[in-house]
Amino acid sequence: MPHRRTVAVAAIAAIAVAVGASAIYAAVMSPRSPSAACIGDYQHVVEGNDALKGFAVLVDEELPAGAVDRGHVPGQPPQAYSGEFVSGHVRGYISPIAVSGPDRPAMNAAAASLGYPIGSFPLVPLVGPVVQHNPGLLELYVTEATFKSTTGLESWLAMKKASFVDAGYAVSPAPDPRIALSTTGVMGPSDGLHEKILTFDVANGPTALELDFQGGTDLSADHVASVVTAAIDRFANDCTP
Amino acid sequence: MKRLLRLITAVVLAAASTALPQTSTVALAAECQHDSVHYYAQALSGYSNSVSGTGAWTTSWSTWYVSTSNGFSDVAVWLWDDSGHFLEGGFYTGAGVTVPWTNSMLPYYTLDNGQHEHDYAGDVLTTNANTWMEVHDQPSTYSTYVKIQSFYLYPGTYTMLTPRHNFSQGEVATNTSTWMGGSGSGETFSGLWSDSGGSWHYWGFHNDCANTPYWIKSVSSDSWTIGGR
Numbered sequence: 001m002p003h004r005r006t007v008a009v010a011a012i013a014a015i016a017v018a019v020g021a022s023a024i025y026a027a028v029m030s031p032r033s034p035s036a037a038c039i040g041d042y043q044h045v046v047e048g049n050d051a052l053k054g055f056a057v058l059v060d061e062e063l064p065a066g067a068v069d070r071g072h073v074p075g076q077p078p079q080a081y082s083g084e085f086v087s088g089h090v091r092g093y094i095s096p097i098a099v100s101g102p103d104r105p106a107m108n109a110a111a112a113s114l115g116y117p118i119g120s121f122p123l124v125p126l127v128g129p130v131v132q133h134n135p136g137l138l139e140l141y142v143t144e145a146t147f148k149s150t151t152g153l154e155s156w157l158a159m160k161k162a163s164f165v166d167a168g169y170a171v172s173p174a175p176d177p178r179i180a181l182s183t184t185g186v187m188g189p190s191d192g193l194h195e196k197i198l199t200f201d202v203a204n205g206p207t208a209l210e211l212d213f214q215g216g217t218d219l220s221a222d223h224v225a226s227v228v229t230a231a232i233d234r235f236a237n238d239c240t241p
Numbered sequence: 242m243k244r245l246l247r248l249i250t251a252v253v254l255a256a257a258s259t260a261l262p263q264t265s266t267v268a269l270a271a272e273c274q275h276d277s278v279h280y281y282a283q284a285l286s287g288y289s290n291s292v293s294g295t296g297a298w299t300t301s302w303s304t305w306y307v308s309t310s311n312g313f314s315d316v317a318v319w320l321w322d323d324s325g326h327f328l329e330g331g332f333y334t335g336a337g338v339t340v341p342w343t344n345s346m347l348p349y350y351t352l353d354n355g356q357h358e359h360d361y362a363g364d365v366l367t368t369n370a371n372t373w374m375e376v377h378d379q380p381s382t383y384s385t386y387v388k389i390q391s392f393y394l395y396p397g398t399y400t401m402l403t404p405r406h407n408f409s410q411g412e413v414a415t416n417t418s419t420w421m422g423g424s425g426s427g428e429t430f431s432g433l434w435s436d437s438g439g440s441w442h443y444w445g446f447h448n449d450c451a452n453t454p455y456w457i458k459s460v461s462s463d464s465w466t467i468g469g470r
Contacts, residue, residue: 059342063312063414073321073408074274074285074450076354082279088312092342115303115368116345123345125362141341159356160338166357166396167339187340187362194363212341 045231046142055093058121063088081159084152088145095138098122103130125187125195125214132192135216143210153206157181175221178202178232202232209235270457273450282421282457282467283410284447286432292405294377294435295320301346302423303369312336312414314421319408320376326401327354330376330387332366348389350396364392407434411467420470421455427468
């Protein structure tokens with residue numbers, strides 16, 4: 001289904017550009033209510049971007065909780081984002097330099113020293129010399145979460161913002177006005193060994209799309225702007241509430 | 242001869258009776274409150290004005306499985322009051338909030354019943370290791386901290402009122418195929434509570450519940466095992 005949708009969108013966009021007939025685009029991409037047909041496609045919105053050339057898919061899984069909701073002690077009602085959750089998905093990408101670059105043996109040794117089996121991918125989030133030696137993008141996670149209503153989505157965004165701020169991430173100016181929440185921070189001490197993280201949350205009706213870019217010290221909003229803009233464009237066009 | 246038969250009968254009945262409780266304990270664990278995506282195995286102990294912390298000894302996971310139909314798996318200890326303050330500390334694998342996803346085991350804490358979550362990206366836990374988990378809020382000093390293995394996590398000042406409850410749970414977000422407690426053999430905990438002076442005491446009791454297919458089995462007044470998938 002995702003591939004069919006991608007092909008269809010690409011074909012329609014090409015026609016629209018070729019004949020300048022925006023009416024065609026509007027007719028096919030007519031507004032519709034959020035439905036199951038919209039769910040599960042958004043995690044692919046970054047694919048095909050040159051910035052991710054050579055990146056491997058590290059994780060691709062359904063996310064029943066949408067947002068992690070660690071908090072249901074006896075007698076307490078669920079948070080709105082949990083009670084209203086419909087469906088979600090997370091898809092993660094990792095740089096080839098982290099998978100097979102010169103720092104991989106050291107990463108394997110560090111993982112083995114803690115008792116972890118050595119698999120196709122290193123332990124993530126990446127920590128150590130691989131971060132120090134590679135100042136650009138190393139990991140990207142695309143999370144999509146759909147709720148029954150905007151109440152659930154707003155609750156999810158509030159939880160996200162509170163958690164990011166609590167972790168020391170700074171709310172930053174959004175590079176695109178369609179972004180509801182933009183933060184930047186370091187995933188641990190600012191020692192050059194822990195990844196920098198940029199988070200972007202976009203709302204579209206009751207569906208949220210979160211892009212989490214992780215990498216070295218040079219990672220910036222400018223660095224990933226083309227990926228963010230293209231992803232938001234596809235997210236906005238693909239399923240308009 | 243009759244005495245011998247009575248003795249044999251007694252031995253057989255005794256053997257049968259010792260075999261039964263383990264099964265019946267698992268089957269009779271109450272159902273935890275849960276929504277459509279979260280499954281729990283919970284042990285709830287007591288509360289008092291002198292409680293300042295909850296701790297547990299356990300073993301970090303040696304194997305685990307987060308499937309294609311899941312979100313995460315975690316285990317944690319909790320401290321909460323009756324005025325809406327909740328402090329949770331534990332470790333997890335899979336999806337997180339401030340760390341989008343991990344394939345290792347990372348420590349984390351939450352405040353306010355999950356509203357603030359901080360996952361610690363660089364603090365990768367050792368596998369299959371004797372592990373101490375602790376959440377602590379010392380009213381006299383306003384010292385709030387979480388300790389998981391050798392890692393201290395500091396949520397900052399978080400004022401909790403009294404009385405405070407001692408609680409622990411395993412949690413997964415899934416409907417199938419994610420291990421709770423690391424593997425099918427289960428994960429055993431020994432629960433403790435800290436008094437206002439900072440001294441630790443083993444729990445005197447715990448009330449348990451679990452959501453099928455996950456399970457909890459009482460081992461003693463301060464110990465229990467969780468598992469399943």
